[in-house]
Amino acid sequence: MSELQQPSQPPVFDDVEACVDAVLEKTGNRVVLGLPLGIGKANHFANALYARAEKNPEISLTIYTALTLERPSGSSDVERRFVQPLLDRLYADYQDLAYNQARRKGLLPDNVEVSEFFMQPGSFLKNPSAQQSYVSANYTHVPRDLLDRGVNVVGQMVSPAPDESGDFSLSSNPDLTLPVLELAKERDYGPILLVGEVNPHLPFIGGDARLPATRFDFLLEGDTFAQPIFAAPNPPVRLTEYALAFHIAGLIPDGGTLQVGIGALGDAICHVLALRHTHNADYRDILQSLHLDKDDVYCRMPLALEPFEHGLYGASEMVPEGFLHLRKTGVLKREVYPDVALQKLIAQGKLNGEVNEQTLIALHEAGRIDCPLTESDTEFLQSMGIVDPGYSWRGHRFLDEHGELEECDLHSSKGRQKLLGRCAGQRIKGATWLHGGFYLGSNAMYQAFRDMPEEEMAGLNMTAIDFINELQKDRDLKIAQRQHARFVNSAMMVTLNGAVISDGLENAQVISGVGGQYNFVAQAHELPGGRSVIALASTRVSGGETRSNIVWEYPHCTIPRHLRDMVVTEYGAVDLRGKSDRDVIAAMLAITDSRFQQELLEKAKSAGKIESDYVIPEPFCNNTPARLDAIFEQGHRLTLLPYFPLGTDLTEEEAQLAVALKGLKARSRKVWKLWPLLRKGVGIWKTRDGSEERIHRCLKRMDYENTDSFEHRLSAYLVAGALDHCVDGRRPLIGLKP
Numbered sequence: 001m002s003e004l005q006q007p008s009q010p011p012v013f014d015d016v017e018a019c020v021d022a023v024l025e026k027t028g029n030r031v032v033l034g035l036p037l038g039i040g041k042a043n044h045f046a047n048a049l050y051a052r053a054e055k056n057p058e059i060s061l062t063i064y065t066a067l068t069l070e071r072p073s074g075s076s077d078v079e080r081r082f083v084q085p086l087l088d089r090l091y092a093d094y095q096d097l098a099y100n101q102a103r104r105k106g107l108l109p110d111n112v113e114v115s116e117f118f119m120q121p122g123s124f125l126k127n128p129s130a131q132q133s134y135v136s137a138n139y140t141h142v143p144r145d146l147l148d149r150g151v152n153v154v155g156q157m158v159s160p161a162p163d164e165s166g167d168f169s170l171s172s173n174p175d176l177t178l179p180v181l182e183l184a185k186e187r188d189y190g191p192i193l194l195v196g197e198v199n200p201h202l203p204f205i206g207g208d209a210r211l212p213a214t215r216f217d218f219l220l221e222g223d224t225f226a227q228p229i230f231a232a233p234n235p236p237v238r239l240t241e242y243a244l245a246f247h248i249a250g251l252i253p254d255g256g257t258l259q260v261g262i263g264a265l266g267d268a269i270c271h272v273l274a275l276r277h278t279h280n281a282d283y284r285d286i287l288q289s290l291h292l293d294k295d296d297v298y299c300r301m302p303l304a305l306e307p308f309e310h311g312l313y314g315a316s317e318m319v320p321e322g323f324l325h326l327r328k329t330g331v332l333k334r335e336v337y338p339d340v341a342l343q344k345l346i347a348q349g350k351l352n353g354e355v356n357e358q359t360l361i362a363l364h365e366a367g368r369i370d371c372p373l374t375e376s377d378t379e380f381l382q383s384m385g386i387v388d389p390g391y392s393w394r395g396h397r398f399l400d401e402h403g404e405l406e407e408c409d410l411h412s413s414k415g416r417q418k419l420l421g422r423c424a425g426q427r428i429k430g431a432t433w434l435h436g437g438f439y440l441g442s443n444a445m446y447q448a449f450r451d452m453p454e455e456e457m458a459g460l461n462m463t464a465i466d467f468i469n470e471l472q473k474d475r476d477l478k479i480a481q482r483q484h485a486r487f488v489n490s491a492m493m494v495t496l497n498g499a500v501i502s503d504g505l506e507n508a509q510v511i512s513g514v515g516g517q518y519n520f521v522a523q524a525h526e527l528p529g530g531r532s533v534i535a536l537a538s539t540r541v542s543g544g545e546t547r548s549n550i551v552w553e554y555p556h557c558t559i560p561r562h563l564r565d566m567v568v569t570e571y572g573a574v575d576l577r578g579k580s581d582r583d584v585i586a587a588m589l590a591i592t593d594s595r596f597q598q599e600l601l602e603k604a605k606s607a608g609k610i611e612s613d614y615v616i617p618e619p620f621c622n623n624t625p626a627r628l629d630a631i632f633e634q635g636h637r638l639t640l641l642p643y644f645p646l647g648t649d650l651t652e653e654e655a656q657l658a659v660a661l662k663g664l665k666a667r668s669r670k671v672w673k674l675w676p677l678l679r680k681g682v683g684i685w686k687t688r689d690g691s692e693e694r695i696h697r698c699l700k701r702m703d704y705e706n707t708d709s710f711e712h713r714l715s716a717y718l719v720a721g722a723l724d725h726c727v728d729g730r731r732p733l734i735g736l737k738p
Contacts, residue, residue, distance in 0.1 A: 270322025388421025
């Protein structure tokens, strides 16, 4: 390409209004704006474009996105007291998205439409605007849907390269941007303006997420856009989540592939997998106690008990903070390669990732390279760091760095050694320990990315969501890479016949969205050795009443029963794949809370789906929280199960309050049921001898110490009682650093 044909550098603006002018000059008054999900949105650009449309009704603006984040707010006085200092400390400089605030209040103008395919869980219940404009779609179908909608602008936060290349990284969100641009090119779709909002606080991540400046149409750069990244503090982990995590960890084989999501359960799973590797005796002790006296008739998969010799490889749409924890503890260490033949040889144990003569021999025997080498063979081998870069191809001979021609034959040791040259003994290049689509987490997670050494970062590839979530492209490669895959996803409810409810309620109100859950379930059924693991707590507290999350029926489902696979509650794991309806029901009853087993059993009998004289086996009739508490309270087990196993952005007092307020929110609002907490709280309030100093520090953090209002004093009593009741002093707040 001649110099005149080289792509031009994009215009750079430090004024967002000028950038909006430039965009509208290209698009006209019809704008369909695609914004990444989570933290990758170009907030300043989106707000300026929205404000322009709000003022000018001739502009038609459609915003298509997902997971719009907003600063936390409190719906009660107690919650506001907890949240306000967090706003001041963690979110003081964060710019909320104006369209989100407008639709929350029902104030979106008629010329603006906001559609999301995944909403911040529970944040828009009973909000007509958000509920009516929700789009139910598989994650991997979103690029297609965006083009069908007529997307003509993508606004994304990007990170500048730390070198002199002038490149930028899509960093947290290559997930949809890459496939949208690729699909548009395949369809000869027409121009999509890519607007990059440059933020040096965003960690720079290379690999597929790295783009040259010429790929952008406009760039926003300057101090205005250099804002702290939205932080999502880790939630406290309950013992219920730890019980689930132990059962799930027992299903994950060494040498396998792992996908998990964000949240308390994901944190618990990663912590327990680390325990399996670093405190194996304790891990075995707890897991085997959870299985004590229970026949594994409903899940004949042997428990995975050993530490990780080969390690795990991560292939997860969402990169949770726990994966960095697993990397540091030596669990997430299995590496995969971008070549099918090479990957198969690695998986078969014929190669170990080290460059030596056997590398060349095995690749030749597998038919991946010829003898003599072809030009394409040479390019491949040099790109993987197998053949010395000082040689250039000349037929079946190589020109060494001194300009001398020398015969090099794969059949002789001398020829192979000459080919290897300085590469001998090195690691094969291109290894990846984690493929991810997007990330979201705490400030500590973002800092860990910024501090990650270059050689470590080279093994992390943030990439397109269709690579992660489906097998259609590069199928053979993905099958070779994703050995013994375990895709772990959470659910709200599961029916007794194995249908999964994860995204909405029976009245059609959307809680969150389908996201990638269906993708991973379908993928698990296609991958040899792959399994989908649906995890849920067996019960929930609603309106102060305990209800079962295992239900007889539900008006809709996210995953139909014909895709049922493995389901896990705190009481165990069951394998539903290929089972009859009768056997599925019997298995699901075995992991149901015992308070609800008989009612569900009677419904199954009435429907003729299980024999009328069926009796739940006695070992499965003690599925109670008390039994789990008794197991975890033995010996020093609780000391291994911190509330925040991955750390937290919260202060010590805030961490304790987060645990207490979570417990308080789950309790009944009826005063007579809260009386024990009130009575205890009154006693603590009156105690000024220093014995309850921990709780008084927390009350001071909530600004309760000087309150004289009866209503506020009553709240203070409840919070004090909850701090005493819910924060178990035997459990550490923060996990040990790996």
